[in-house]
Amino acid sequence: MAPIPTPSAEPDDSPDAYVGLDAGSAERLARERGWSTVRSLPPGTIITMEYRSGRLNFEVKDGQVTRAWKG
Numbered sequence: 819m820a821p822i823p824t825p826s827a828e829p830d831d832s833p834d835a836y837v838g839l840d841a842g843s844a845e846r847l848a849r850e851r852g853w854s855t856v857r858s859l860p861p862g863t864i865i866t867m868e869y870r871s872g873r874l875n876f877e878v879k880d881g882q883v884t885r886a887w888k889g
Contacts, residue, residue: 828871829853833886841878844886848874 829852836844841858848856854872859865861879869889877885 827852827854828888831874833874833888836874836876836883836886839883840881841876841883844876844883 831848831851831853836848839847845856845858853874855870856874856876858876858878861877861884863877865875871889873889875887875889876883
């Protein structure tokens with residue numbers, strides 16, 4: 819039987835710290851702080867609702883992060 823995969827570690831970091839930053843800087847900072855996956859999305863994008871540990875999502879409008887959340 820295959821082993822159960824270990825989920826990615828989730829940094830002790832607040833998504834609110836990224837709101838207001840430009841998207842490129844926010845992504846670099848998130849990776850430096852240990853997020854394994856960083857996803858930038860335009861407002862209103864339809865996405866699946868599965869939670870992925872270690873992933874940080876950004877809603878980006880006009881090149882600026884307007885919302886950020888884990889998973």
